[in-house]
Every structure is written in C-alpha cells, then in structure tokens.
Amino acid sequence: MAGKGTQKVKTGCLTCKIRKVKCDEAKPFCNRCTKTGRKCDGYAPRPQGAYSWDELLSKRPIVPAITSRHTTQESRALDYFRTIVSPSFAGCADDYFWTRLVTQASYHHPAVRHAVVAISTIYEQIGQVYQHDFIDSPRGRFALGHYNQALQQLTRATDETVVLFVCVLFVCIEIMQGDKQAAIKHCRHGVKIFNSAREKISPWQQKHLLPIYVRLSVFPYFFGGTIENFPGLIDVHLDELAPSATLDDCRSCLDLLVARGIRFIRTADIYRTGVIQGLPIPPALIEEQQRLVLLLDGWLGNFSILKTKHQPSLATEALHYMLQMKCLVARIWVLACFDPFEIEYDQHTPIFQQIVTLAGMALESQKRVSDRISRPKFIFEMGFLPLLYFVLIKCRDLPTRLQALEYMAILAVNRENLFDSIHMFSIASRLIELEHAVDLELLRSKGAIMANALLTPASEIRIRDSYNSGPNKEILSEDGISVLHRRIEFLVWNSEGGGGLRLVDGWIKVRQPCHWPGFEPDLVSPQLSHSSGPSDLLHLSQDVLSDSGL
Structure with missing residues (x-):
C-alpha cells in the first residue's frame, strides 16, 4: 500500500511497481533499478489514443510490447508488417511514413491497427493464390474482418488527422486487392477533406500527409479518373521555384509539378x-x-x-x-x-x-x-515500372525500346500501386511487335534485331493507346499448348474511314517479364529500314493486326 498522505504513482516502471517503491521514471530504464543492479522491466503501455501525434514523431520510437489485447494472429500480422511489409512499401523512395509513422500509430489507434493487420495479411498472400480464392479463405476472411473493423472505428473518429491517415491505408488495401474504383473512392475522400480544410491544415498534416496525397492524386487518372470526376488538390500548385535545400524538398516540388x-x-x-x-x-x-x-x-x-x-x-x-x-x-x-x-x-x-x-x-x-x-512483391508508390512503360509506348526508336524492355524486366516490381508488371510488359511487347514488324521471341533467341524490322514506324501504323477490355483466358497455340491471353483494345489510325482514330481489339499473349541474357541492342542489322512509305506501313498494319487477331 502507498504510505499515508502520499499519492500512489501509476506511471512508474513495472519493477518498481512490483517492489512498491517510488520510481524516478527515467527512460528507457529507471535510475532506481539500474543503480541498484536490478533489471528494469520498462513501462506498461499507455492506453490506445493516449499518445499525441507529436509524441509518435519523437526521436525515440514509441513501440510498446504486444499485449494481451492482441490475438496471436493479430500479433503475428503486426510483427510481419513491421519487419517485412513496411520496409518494402516505398521502393527506393523515402520509407519514413510506412516504417515509422504507420508502425507507431498502429499501436495507439484502433482504426490504424485494424487496417495494418489487414494490409499485412493481404500482402503475405500476394502471388500465392488467386484473389477470389484468398477472399474465401480463412486468412482472407480474417483480413476482411479487420478491414471492416477499421471502417467502423473510422466512422466514430472525430480527429481529422486520424481520418486522413487511415484513408491512405484504405487506399492501400483496395489497391492490393485490385479494386480500382474503391481505391479511387477513398483517395477522392481524402483529397476532398484536404480541400475543404485547406485553411486549417496543421503543420503535421502539411509535412507528413499532404505529400502522400499529392502523389496519390495522380494514380486515378491512369485508371478511369477524369478531371470531371476526380478533384485536384487546391492551392498546392507551384508558380515559382525556389532553390531546394534537401532531397525531400526536391521530391516534394517534383511531385507537385507532376500532379x-x-x-x-x-x-x-x-x-x-x-x-x-x-x-x-x-x-x-x-x-x-x-x-x-x-x-x-x-x-x-x-x-x-x-x-x-x-x-x-x-x-x-x-x-x-x-x-x-x-x-x-x-x-x-x-x-x-x-x-x-x-x-x-x-x-x-x-x-x-x-x-x-x-x-x-x-x-x-x-x-x-x-x-x-x-524486389518486394508490391510497393505502394509508383516506381520504375510506369516510367519505363512510357518509353516503351511512346518512343519509336527500336533499340531504345528494347533496352527499356530489358530494364523493366529487371527493375520493375510485380505490383507498383495499381500498375501490374505482367500486364504492362505484355502490352508493351506486343505493341513493339506490331509497330516494328518484329517477333520478340525470335529476336530474343537470335540476340540481334531482324533485318526486316522497322526502326521508326510512320504515324499511320502507330498505336495511340491501349485499354484492357476483358478478363484473361486460355487459348491453344498451334502446337496444342494452352497459353494465357488477355483481351486488349488498341486505338489506331482509321485507314479505312478517311482518317481519324478507331478501336480494334483482340487477344494478346500474357508474358512474364524476362530479361535477355547477352542481348545487346546495338546489334542492329545494317539492312534495317528506318522508315517506309505510308502505303507500305498501312498494308503492314492490316497484316499484323490480322495475324494477331485484332
């Protein structure tokens, strides 16, 4: 019992509490224990929500031990997130948000914790099972249950910072599940909150959350979002550039310009x-x-x-x-x-x-x-994949394209945000074949560009855009082997209707990204034609599209 006339201290270390002596509460271990040679067992975790965001950002991480309030499965998911998932999420970019902020907040905010458990569980199964199989599995139901609990917790949240913070995690969950519309919906919600409260944005939100939303505000425009249905962030445009003092400053400035x-x-x-x-x-x-x-x-x-x-x-x-x-x-x-x-x-x-x-x-x-x-299985940010894909679809120099295809196979992560490396590698490969009249599989085996390839196709044969128009299916090849194909629409020049553009669709082979050992893009045949007349290309375009089923 506490002595008469004294107040019982509830914040001392666990060792001093057991010994029923006054603790000096030094951190990380109290002086009373260390000076007497005793092992200080540290301090009991404060209740959820007791830490401020400033405390979560302190130099010394606040990561209390997993307590009995977590189930064994939850504890494993939280530990897996901290050790495996969070270090990989940012790719080669700054990982501070995921390794520090999210990990810290997961121990003190129920909505964050439930969302992190869902993220960790979903991440672990990426590439192991088909999405619909995972959803119907016990682990899938476990992840979905925590996602629903996070949603319920968020409906009761009154702290705008928590809402914005957890909204990023919800975007992540939907992206990992491949639900584009749900991911865009959560992103739109966060952007609208920022826009409605732009005069009340705290320094913490400005520093740690706004940069993420600036980068997130880009991805919807690649997956169905338009300027009519997806809002831009207000008052974050740069009109003058000041010299950047740090790499973070440079990155933030570029993110604003790209958005x-x-x-x-x-x-x-x-x-x-x-x-x-x-x-x-x-x-x-x-x-x-x-x-x-x-x-x-x-x-x-x-x-x-x-x-x-x-x-x-x-x-x-x-x-x-x-x-x-x-x-x-x-x-x-x-x-x-x-x-x-x-x-x-x-x-x-x-x-x-x-x-x-x-x-x-x-x-x-x-x-x-x-x-x-x-390479991780998934990164939340866009990495090298969409940058190299842009080169592959818009640069019409064949050696440059082939080198970009090689680097995509090596550098790109399987899933970067909503960008899928298999999907993009397959489209880019077929697009190169159509525009340059080459067979990449034959080229890969020979190690040199074929003599009849077109180094620079004329405008009429160029493919302007491509769209995924249906699910995958198995198609038998000529030798009887079942090969996975994907239905794609290409936007091409309408040579039959007096100009303009038209859509043609068909099935393209799904190809796993692979690099070409020993391939040198400089091995260009001297017989290569840099261009052909429009009539030759139009004839070639129809033949190639016909051969591909387009």
Whole structure:
C-alpha cells in the first residue's frame, strides 16, 4: 500500500511497481533499478489514443510490447508488417511514413491497427493464390474482418488527422486487392477533406500527409479518373521555384509539378484523341503547357545544383535517378500531349535514351547496394515500372525500346500501386511487335534485331493507346499448348474511314517479364529500314493486326 498522505504513482516502471517503491521514471530504464543492479522491466503501455501525434514523431520510437489485447494472429500480422511489409512499401523512395509513422500509430489507434493487420495479411498472400480464392479463405476472411473493423472505428473518429491517415491505408488495401474504383473512392475522400480544410491544415498534416496525397492524386487518372470526376488538390500548385535545400524538398516540388502536369495532360486528351481532335488549342492551355515546361526545366536545374552540393549516398542514388526520369517523362508528355499523330515524340528520342540510361544507372546503383537485387512483391508508390512503360509506348526508336524492355524486366516490381508488371510488359511487347514488324521471341533467341524490322514506324501504323477490355483466358497455340491471353483494345489510325482514330481489339499473349541474357541492342542489322512509305506501313498494319487477331 502507498504510505499515508502520499499519492500512489501509476506511471512508474513495472519493477518498481512490483517492489512498491517510488520510481524516478527515467527512460528507457529507471535510475532506481539500474543503480541498484536490478533489471528494469520498462513501462506498461499507455492506453490506445493516449499518445499525441507529436509524441509518435519523437526521436525515440514509441513501440510498446504486444499485449494481451492482441490475438496471436493479430500479433503475428503486426510483427510481419513491421519487419517485412513496411520496409518494402516505398521502393527506393523515402520509407519514413510506412516504417515509422504507420508502425507507431498502429499501436495507439484502433482504426490504424485494424487496417495494418489487414494490409499485412493481404500482402503475405500476394502471388500465392488467386484473389477470389484468398477472399474465401480463412486468412482472407480474417483480413476482411479487420478491414471492416477499421471502417467502423473510422466512422466514430472525430480527429481529422486520424481520418486522413487511415484513408491512405484504405487506399492501400483496395489497391492490393485490385479494386480500382474503391481505391479511387477513398483517395477522392481524402483529397476532398484536404480541400475543404485547406485553411486549417496543421503543420503535421502539411509535412507528413499532404505529400502522400499529392502523389496519390495522380494514380486515378491512369485508371478511369477524369478531371470531371476526380478533384485536384487546391492551392498546392507551384508558380515559382525556389532553390531546394534537401532531397525531400526536391521530391516534394517534383511531385507537385507532376500532379499538375498529369491533370493538364488529361485536359488535353480530348484534343488528341477525342471528339474535338484537330481543333485549335485554346491559348490558356498553350500558356499552361509552356509554363509547365519552364517549371520542369527549372526543377532539373535546381536538382543538378543540389547534386553538386550534396553528392547522393549509396542508399539514395537510385532515388536520384528515378526523380530525374520522372521529370523527363513529365516534360516529354506535356510537350507532346496535343499531337494526334504521335510525331512530336520523335523529337525527344535523345531524351528517351537519357531516361533509359538513367534506368541503367539506377540498376547499377542497386547492384552496388546488394549483389543480389531483392524486389518486394508490391510497393505502394509508383516506381520504375510506369516510367519505363512510357518509353516503351511512346518512343519509336527500336533499340531504345528494347533496352527499356530489358530494364523493366529487371527493375520493375510485380505490383507498383495499381500498375501490374505482367500486364504492362505484355502490352508493351506486343505493341513493339506490331509497330516494328518484329517477333520478340525470335529476336530474343537470335540476340540481334531482324533485318526486316522497322526502326521508326510512320504515324499511320502507330498505336495511340491501349485499354484492357476483358478478363484473361486460355487459348491453344498451334502446337496444342494452352497459353494465357488477355483481351486488349488498341486505338489506331482509321485507314479505312478517311482518317481519324478507331478501336480494334483482340487477344494478346500474357508474358512474364524476362530479361535477355547477352542481348545487346546495338546489334542492329545494317539492312534495317528506318522508315517506309505510308502505303507500305498501312498494308503492314492490316497484316499484323490480322495475324494477331485484332
């Protein structure tokens, strides 16, 4: 019992409580125990929600031991998230949010904890079972149960920071499950909260949550989101660039420019492939295009200065290369976004080659970090995959495309956000075959580009876009082997209807990303034709599309 006239201390270490003596509460171990040679058993965890966000961001991580309030399965999922999942989620980018903030918050906020258990459980099964099999399995029901509990907890939350924080986790859950519309819905909800409370955004939200939402605001535009149905973040556009002092500053600045650029590009789509294709571009859009290019050029200049002053460490080299690739991709895309004939992209072939060179440098950097490149099954952020895919679908220089295909097979993660490497590798491979009249499997076995390949196809044969139009199915090959195919629609030049664009669809072979041992893209046959006349290409286009079932 506490002495008469004294207040019983409930916050002392566990050892002092057992001994019923006053604890000095020094951290991490009290002086009363250590000075007397006793083992201090530390402090009991505070109840959920007792820590402020500032405390969760303290230099010394607050990670209490798993207590009896967690089941064995929950404890395993939380530990698996902390040790395996969170370090992999950001790819080569900064992993602070996942390894520090989410891990910390999972011990103190029920909605975060339930969401993390669901994420950890879903991540573990990626690549092991088909999605519908997992949902019907005991582990699938376990993950879904925790996801539902997190949703229930969030409906009672009054702290806006918690809502925004957990909303990111919900986006992650839906992305891992491949539910594009649900992921976009959660993302839209978070963006709307930011927009409605933009005058009340706390410094913590500004520093740790807004950058994530800036990057998240991009992915919906690749999966059905439009400028009409998905809001942009208000008041986060840059009109002037200040010199960046740190890598984080540079990354945040580029993220803002890319988000603004992608939204601008989607505004321009209707002039490239829509019903008003060919009409004069409004002056305001031309001005925005020019402004974006100037800002992206300014970013490249600032980033070059930063690299000169602060040489990247071995751990951040790959991120440096990725940021430069992202800026160059955005610059090309903004400049060419109005061109319905895809010829503008040819003006940027040297820049496409520079992007591929940066990918090669990133690969070498990763090899220096580890002899064996270990890739996670999934990353929440977009990595090298969509950047290299852009080169593959828009650069019409065959050697550059083949090198990009090689690097995609090595660098890309199987799942990056909603981007699927098998899907994108399959489409890019078939697109190259159609536009250049090559057989990649034959090319892979020979190790040199075929003599009748077209190095640079003319506009009429170029494929403007592609769309996934149905589920996969097994199709028997000529030798009786069952091969998985995917139904795809290609947007091509309408040679039969007097110009314009039309959709043709068919089945393409699903190909696993694979690199070509010993392949050298410089082995170009001197007999290669750099271009052919429009009539030759149109004839070739119809033959190739017919052979592919399109």
